[in-house]
Amino acid sequence: MHKGNKSYLPEKPCVFCGKPMTWRKKWEKNWDEVKYCSDRCRKNKSK
Numbered sequence: 347m348h349k350g351n352k353s354y355l356p357e358k359p360c361v362f363c364g365k366p367m368t369w370r371k372k373w374e375k376n377w378d379e380v381k382y383c384s385d386r387c388r389k390n391k392s393k
């Protein structure tokens with residue numbers, strides 16, 4: 347994965363606050379399911 351395009355990391359906006367999220371190692375298994383940049387946004391959405 348780090349061969350070739352090592353500078354590329356996917357990113358997408360948080361569905362709650364719209365802030366761009368850059369891919370993180372901890373998300374590598376569930377990147378498609380990540381919708382919020384933080385626990386705070388995740389909790390606020392159900393408010």
Ligand SMILES: [Zn+2]
Binds near residue numbers: 360361362382384387
């Ligand atoms: Zn957010």
